[in-house]
Amino acid sequence: MGLFFNSWNDIGRIFILGVMGYIALVFLLRISGNRTLSKLNAFDFVVTIALGSTFGSLLLNRNVSLTEGVTALAVLIGLQYVVAWLTVKSDTVKRIIKNEPxxxxxxxxxxxxxxxxxxxxxxxxxxxxxxxxxxxxxxxxxxxxxxxxxxxxxxxxxxxxxxxxxxxxxx
Structure with missing residues (x-):
């Protein structure tokens, strides 16, 4: 419709999804621990960028529902948790994921x-x-x-x- 404004309905959708998505993201990050947003290696950095991109898609893409967005965030956080756990448990995974100083x-x-x-x-x-x-x-x-x-x-x-x-x- 317009370059600067489409509708109040769109603004309301973004506001509601933003608040609900933010609450879900904070909840997921709290239960996953501090490591999820650490910057210890390139893998952690990629996960942080992916979380931001996913959250942005949730807010701005009309084809993404709240449930789909929160599921995507949970999958990314879950995968980061699993890979971090495997890195601690397996030297092979550690060599694949982490660089050395x-x-x-x-x-x-x-x-x-x-x-x-x-x-x-x-x-x-x-x-x-x-x-x-x-x-x-x-x-x-x-x-x-x-x-x-x-x-x-x-x-x-x-x-x-x-x-x-x-x-x-x-x-």
């Missing part, structure tokens, strides 16, 4: 092979170091690209005089 800078040197595999450039590492409050790289002992895509910064003083002993990282 990558050491990209250590003792004043960029680790080019690791950076290339991770598709990271020096400027991104330096930006992350600045974001953590360091003016330059001289006080940085190590930079790790974590499984969620964030960088962990280990200051020189934290590892001074020691060989790398970074939890969960193969050097």
């Amino acid at each position: 990558s050491l990209v800078y250590y003792n004043g040197k960029y680790i080019k092979d690791s950076m290339k595999r991770s598709r990271v450039v020096e400027e991104e590492i330096e930006q992350s170091v600045r974001n953590h409050g360091y003016a330059n790289m001289e006080h940085i002992g190590a930079v790790i690209l974590e499984t969620d895509g964030s960088f962990s910064i280990i200051s020189q003083s934290e590892k001074e005089g020691k060989e790398p002993d970074i939890i969960g990282l193969k050097v």
